[in-house]
Amino acid sequence: MTVLYQGPRLLDFARTPHHLQFNKYVLTGYRPVSTAQECLGSLFYVHNELGNIYTHGIPFLLFLVLLPYSIPWMEVDSTWICVVHYLACLCPTVGSVLYHLFMNHRGGRHVYDTLLSLDMFGVCLVNTLGALPIIYVTLLCYPTLQRTALLVYIVLSAYGIYCATTAHTNVLRLRSFVWQALFRFVLFLFRVYGNGVGSPNSMRLFVIMDALAVLGGLVNIIQIPERFSPGLFDNWGNSHQIMHVMVICSIIYLHWGTMEDLAWIKSFQCPE
Template identity: 35%
Template sequence: MLLTVPHLLPWNTKGTLVGILSWCHLIGAVSPWVGSFLYHLFMNVNYDEDLYRTLLKVDMIGIWLCQSFGAIPMMAAAVHCLADNVWYCCIFIYCTLSIWGLFKAMTAGSPWERRLCFAPPFLMRMLVMTLRCFGIGGGSPDALIHIILQDLVAVIGASIGALRIPEKWIPGRLDLVLNSHNVMHVMVVLAVCSMHTATLRDLAWMSDPSTCNRASYPPSDREEL
């Protein structure tokens, strides 16, 4: 991803905002693999429980970066054509909910608690996605299906991992392959692919200064960024 994602982002687009959002997407797209790699590489080291919990937190930080930084371009695009004060307010609220989720994730004591820590920012994404479905706020129409898939697939994967499906039905037969952890990681890859596709289309849409004008929205000062 480090070799392909940076070359696909619109770095040369005029405007600082799209550049910042491109960095957010790059961080969000790469971070879960870094955290997951470190966690799985050292998780079986014969050491104490503190090391394992530290590795688990590193993995959670990677997931958090994907869920927070990775989703900021989608949030920004979804409210791109609204008034500036509404835009800044939405981004501030989303960042606040994401930071709260990180704090809770670092202190969670069970898989379900760790997953539910991401519920507040997830619900806000669902809210702006619903508004987007009705043509309120902005966002590329071509990205909508991928916006839906990125969270739907991620939720399904997280639920499968937490419920231990399907190995709880046939214990001992799926220890090496096709267990819930394997399925969850495959679903995460698919979710990130949808996030990447949606972000590219949203950034391209935001790069066109006439998008909000065509939709009869008031001009925004953010286009000067």
């Protein structure tokens, strides 16, 4: 990336504020405490958060512009499915960009915690909104069970949002999504072994979606590859950036799977 101007002198790990010392294997490249304008200016010089900003910022712009053209808004009976799916694809990238861009704001720990909660809220929303079309399609032929499952999942998700936004470690944040993941797993089993319905091609896409999300979370917790060579991956290629890329891939698989289901549902009739 072209450096448009010389940024401020960057800090090493020991000199950065304590609330930003969450990866001891990233040794250099920390931005100093900055105003909002200076945080925005950090988009144009190299530091250790630049990769995190752009690995979600660029996909956000692409999703915002391109996804509406691939969603069959007028071809499904329940337009809300399309709306929640579109929002699900956008939510995690918005919160992530704001968090990484302004995390060194001079407001200190209070601003940082607020941004982190916003970031986690976006992750929770993709888990919540992204699963609603899957529930709707899987239980299409069981309207009462369908409504109950949607309500239960929303309640579980509300609890997950509370846990994720109040958690103090990456492990606890990842655990916040366990109940949602188990719920989706039961849905997948119902499709395979029960009377659940859906496109024959979407199941594989949804499984890959969840696998990528879980693997990305584990990479972030384990902090590889920087754990094996501290300082080498300060600006590029560290665990958080790898997780970002895997999250984007997970969202893409969510989109592909949902589009498969929406295309399939147009020609499907529940048995009498």
